[in-house]
Amino acid sequence: MSTAAETVGRAGAAGWIKHPALQQLAWAIGGFSILMLLWGIGGYYIANNPSTQSFAAFGLMPTLKAIPYLLEAGKIQNAIYASAFRMGYGLSIAIAIGLPIGILVGRNKRFRELSNSPFQLLRMISPLSWTPLAVFVFATWNGSIIFLIAVASVWPVMYSTAAGLAKVDPAWFRVARNLGARPLHMLTRIIMPAITFDVLSGIRLALGVAWIVLVPAEYLGVTSGLGYAIQDARQTLSYDHLTAMVLTIGAIGYVLDTTLVMLIKHYSWHRGGA
Amino acid sequence: MSIRGTEIKIEGLSQRYPSRKVPTFNRVDLISPPGEALAIIGRSGCGKSTLLHILAGLTRGTEGRVLFNGEEVTGPSPRWVMMFQAPHLFPWMTVSQNVGVGLTFGRWSKSEIRERVTEAIQLVELQDFAESNVQDLSGGQQQRVALARSLVMEPEILLLDEPFSALDAFTRASLQKDVRSIAKRLGFNIVIVTHDIDEAVIMADRAVIMAGSPGSIVHELDVALPDPRDRHDPAVQELRTRLMSTFQEAAHAKGGAEAMEATH
Numbered sequence: 001m002s003t004a005a006e007t008v009g010r011a012g013a014a015g016w017i018k019h020p021a022l023q024q025l026a027w028a029i030g031g032f033s034i035l036m037l038l039w040g041i042g043g044y045y046i047a048n049n050p051s052t053q054s055f056a057a058f059g060l061m062p063t064l065k066a067i068p069y070l071l072e073a074g075k076i077q078n079a080i081y082a083s084a085f086r087m088g089y090g091l092s093i094a095i096a097i098g099l100p101i102g103i104l105v106g107r108n109k110r111f112r113e114l115s116n117s118p119f120q121l122l123r124m125i126s127p128l129s130w131t132p133l134a135v136f137v138f139a140t141w142n143g144s145i146i147f148l149i150a151v152a153s154v155w156p157v158m159y160s161t162a163a164g165l166a167k168v169d170p171a172w173f174r175v176a177r178n179l180g181a182r183p184l185h186m187l188t189r190i191i192m193p194a195i196t197f198d199v200l201s202g203i204r205l206a207l208g209v210a211w212i213v214l215v216p217a218e219y220l221g222v223t224s225g226l227g228y229a230i231q232d233a234r235q236t237l238s239y240d241h242l243t244a245m246v247l248t249i250g251a252i253g254y255v256l257d258t259t260l261v262m263l264i265k266h267y268s269w270h271r272g273g274a
Numbered sequence: 275m276s277i278r279g280t281e282i283k284i285e286g287l288s289q290r291y292p293s294r295k296v297p298t299f300n301r302v303d304l305i306s307p308p309g310e311a312l313a314i315i316g317r318s319g320c321g322k323s324t325l326l327h328i329l330a331g332l333t334r335g336t337e338g339r340v341l342f343n344g345e346e347v348t349g350p351s352p353r354w355v356m357m358f359q360a361p362h363l364f365p366w367m368t369v370s371q372n373v374g375v376g377l378t379f380g381r382w383s384k385s386e387i388r389e390r391v392t393e394a395i396q397l398v399e400l401q402d403f404a405e406s407n408v409q410d411l412s413g414g415q416q417q418r419v420a421l422a423r424s425l426v427m428e429p430e431i432l433l434l435d436e437p438f439s440a441l442d443a444f445t446r447a448s449l450q451k452d453v454r455s456i457a458k459r460l461g462f463n464i465v466i467v468t469h470d471i472d473e474a475v476i477m478a479d480r481a482v483i484m485a486g487s488p489g490s491i492v493h494e495l496d497v498a499l500p501d502p503r504d505r506h507d508p509a510v511q512e513l514r515t516r517l518m519s520t521f522q523e524a525a526h527a528k529g530g531a532e533a534m535e536a537t538h
Contacts, residue, residue, distance in 0.1 A: 169362065171358065171360065171362040172362060172364060174332065174358070174362075175358065175362045176375070176379070177332070177350050178330060178332065178350050178355060178356050179352060179355065179375065179376030179379060179423070179427065180350070180351065180352040180376060180379045180380055180427075181379045182379065185378075185379050189375070189378065189379075190364070193364075193366045193367075194364075194366065269365045269366035269409075270365075271365075271409055
């Protein structure tokens with residue numbers, strides 16, 4: 001029944017494409033084309049309205065023209081490199097802390113009860129409100145930004161890991177123990193493969209949050225990164241550069257998220273898919 | 275594959291939980307010779323499952339001890355393996371990986387694991403599904419995988435906790451016969467806990483009845499029947515009827531005695 005429904009559902013625009021991956025690609029290209037078209041139309045009206053004419057560089061065509069220039073000057077690459085370093089560093093710290101504590105929360109009832117209230121309180125603090133504190137504590141701007149990313153993304157990793165563990169069938173541990181598993185085996189052969197899906201889902205959420213925190217954090221004192229590049233473009237009134245950078249942020253976030261979705265699908269053993 | 279059986283000796287085993295007044299069972303003594311298939315029959319809550327968990331080393335009794343070939347059981351071991359009511363397979367592993375998982379906990383080379391897994395899968399007749407996702411198998415096939423996962427360890431004792439109760443009648447009947455014939459062929463002991471009299475008659479060499487609160491062994495009966503056993507065979511039917519009436523008598527006698535005790 002569901003197959004029939006799916007076939008009908010897919011028989012729209014991309015019905016003539018047989019391969020599911022190509023179908024997905026076709027949908028994506030279609031969606032992007034509509035987005036570009038709307039942007040193009042908006043840009044056209046801005047450029048042709050005397051009162052908004054000075055913002056014409058926000059339009060699609062000036063932006064697309066700015067990208068090759070920025071690439072040639074190495075501005076996009078440098079910004080990506082600086083931001084990626086901070087993101088990677090911050091996320092790594094978040095995973096290194098969130099994963100083991102998440103396992104502890106999921107496995108140990110006492111720890112879960114004890115940690116629940118303080119963790120919920122800390123979790124609800126907007127990551128950016130740590131900024132003044134971070135600036136005091138860390139000697140460099142880089143350190144502060146990495147801290148802010150880590151503080152924002154540790155919670156999704158921790159709570160997804162704990163939620164994954166809560167779904168683990170206790171009988172699996174009994175079966176494994178019965179077959180001679182030692183505690184290390186429980187971790188590497190049972191717990192980790194059982195929760196990889198949830199951990200990756202947590203990292204996906206964390207990535208989204210970290211990405212949101214990164215750009216405003218880079219409006220602070222640093223002189224590199226995507227957030228800085230946007231700030232810089234605004235101050236020099238180069239609106240085409242500004243939108244090109246905004247577009248870059250979106251594109252990278254999209255690629256990272258898609259990669260994680262693919263990883264999640266690969267590691268998912270839940271029937272019905274991710 | 276050939277496995278030596280083990281003498282199982284239970285000495286004065288009791289189990290009491292601090293939260294309950296009456297012990298679950300009290301001073302149970304039992305000997306099962308090497309290679310025997312022993313059934314423990316009893317109503318739910320008579321402590322038979324707890325007894326099996328103690329045999330597996332997954333729980334400790336409050337008093338008494340369990341000896342396998344004279345050696346006291348202090349914890350779980352791949353030498354005595356338990357099969358549970360549900361298969362509890364690892365859904366992220368294939369059939370082969372599930373079967374071999376116990377071997378990966380020990381010091382086995384990859385080629386040895388592969389060899390023994392292939393053998394165990396053949397034993398339960400799942401060759402065609404070796405690389406399948408276990409979630410695609412039927413309940414009976416999944417319980418066969420669980421059986422192969424136990425057999426691959428070449429255990430001296432296979433402990434079965436109502437392992438077929440969730441299966442349909444046909445699958446249950448065929449698995450009961452298969453487990454008995456594999457055990458007899460390889461020579462390992464079986465201890466099966468069940469509330470199903472038929473299961474005991476088809477699978478066991480001897481049946482003991484547990485009843486009362488606290489539970490104790492109130493009766494035992496030899497199941498001296500030739501193999502293969504067929505449930506429609508008059509001899510099987512006759513033994514089944516006898517076991518059933520013994521079971522009911524034992525349960526009533528025990529219940530009556532308790533009622534008497536309570537009035538005093």
